[in-house]
Amino acid sequence: MSAGSPDFEALLRQALRPLEPPAELAARLETTLSELTELAQDELDAWELGAMRDPRNWVRPVAAAVIGGTAGSALLALRIRRTHRRRHAASSDLLDLAGRTLSDAAGEARRIFERRG
Amino acid sequence: MAPGHPSETSGKTELDRQFTELYRDHLRDVYSYSYYRVGNHHDAEDLTEQTFLQAYRHLERALRESEGRPLRPWLIRIAHNLAANLYRDRSRKPTSALEDTTVLAAPHTTEDLAAGREELRHILEAVDQLPGDRREALIMRFALGMDNREIARALGRTDGAANVLIHRAIKQLEERVGERRGTVA
Numbered sequence: 541m542s543a544g545s546p547d548f549e550a551l552l553r554q555a556l557r558p559l560e561p562p563a564e565l566a567a568r569l570e571t572t573l574s575e576l577t578e579l580a581q582d583e584l585d586a587w588e589l590g591a592m593r594d595p596r597n598w599v600r601p602v603a604a605a606v607i608g609g610t611a612g613s614a615l616l617a618l619r620i621r622r623t624h625r626r627r628h629a630a631s632s633d634l635l636d637l638a639g640r641t642l643s644d645a646a647g648e649a650r651r652i653f654e655r656r657g
Numbered sequence: 658m659a660p661g662h663p664s665e666t667s668g669k670t671e672l673d674r675q676f677t678e679l680y681r682d683h684l685r686d687v688y689s690y691s692y693y694r695v696g697n698h699h700d701a702e703d704l705t706e707q708t709f710l711q712a713y714r715h716l717e718r719a720l721r722e723s724e725g726r727p728l729r730p731w732l733i734r735i736a737h738n739l740a741a742n743l744y745r746d747r748s749r750k751p752t753s754a755l756e757d758t759t760v761l762a763a764p765h766t767t768e769d770l771a772a773g774r775e776e777l778r779h780i781l782e783a784v785d786q787l788p789g790d791r792r793e794a795l796i797m798r799f800a801l802g803m804d805n806r807e808i809a810r811a812l813g814r815t816d817g818a819a820n821v822l823i824h825r826a827i828k829q830l831e832e833r834v835g836e837r838r839g840t841v842a
Contacts (some may be wrong), residue, residue: 548831549799555780556799561688565702569680569709 676716680709683729686801687736693796694740696785704743708736730810733797737811783833791826798823 687708692701712719712732719731784792790812797803797811809819 545831548834549827551776551780552784552795552827552830553799555777556693556784556796558685558689558800558802559692561684561705562698562702565688565705566684568702569684569706572706572710 672717672720675720676713679712679716679728679732683732684709686729687732689800690733690736690796691740693784693800694736694793695743700743704736704739707739708732711735711739726810727807729801729803730807733801733803733811734813737793779837780830780834783830783837786833787826787830790822791829794819794822795826795830 684705688701688705691704691708692698695701695704712735719728723731784795787795793812794808797808803811805819805823806816808823809816812819812822814822
């Protein structure tokens with residue numbers, strides 16, 4: 541259903557044009573996700589094994605594990621995307637680019653899993 | 658099921674993939690909605706960040722409840738609720754919902770500016786003066802390109818109610834802009 545004249549709707553579309561988010565925002569968001577992962581990991585690290593004997597204490601570490609797991613993989617994907625431009629600039633051809641992408645992905649995964657101990 | 662069980666791991670992997678996809682596909686939508694809603698880049702950035710953090714926390718449940726429908730309305734609804742909280746916390750509405758026109762003009766091309774900067778500015782001012790639900794429906798329709806069904810879901814209304822809301826919003830806006838043109842002429 542259209543309420544206004546086509547010309548007016550076109551003007552409205554122009555006035556309310558979608559806005560590109562600033563590059564710093566994406567970087568900040570990805571950092572925040574990364575910090576969230578580390579918080580979840582800290583929660584697990586700080587947990588005394590003894591406390592686990594009481595089932596009432598199980599909820600928090602399980603929740604932390606779920607959050608940490610999700611953020612870790614999401615973060616990995618985001619980091620790989622962020623470094624794509626750098627790889628592209630450094631690659632001589634497509635095969636080289638694919639090799640660098642795989643190598644970076646493996647490196648990021650290793651760093652995330654190492655941090656989790 | 659023990660942690661690390663293959664099916665649990667693949668479930669997490671799928672959830673991660675869907676979150677990353679959601680983030681990539683809708684960062685611009687959430688940012689655009691936030692900007693046109695709060696009227697300045699600083700708050701729009703904060704609102705966008707908070708929206709994705711909330712989405713991240715509740716994605717699993719949202720996926721379960723969405724039954725395969727697109728998640729954009731859910732995401733925009735989070736931004737809508739957070740913006741409402743922002744105003745409530747500050748106990749005021751911004752004096753102008755939209756930043757000065759220099760900033761607003763930034764996303765438009767030089768050609769647009771030459772052709773009708775003033776007119777676009779008047780339209781934005783008129784959008785800003787609409788009642789909240791009408792203003793939001795127009796932002797969703799024109800800045801985000803959402804259809805009536807998506808807008809209905811984001812605003813928690815029926816499809817029919819969203820249809821009427823958009824119709825009335827455009828009509829009211831066109832009348833206001835027309836009146837202004839008449840006054841200026």
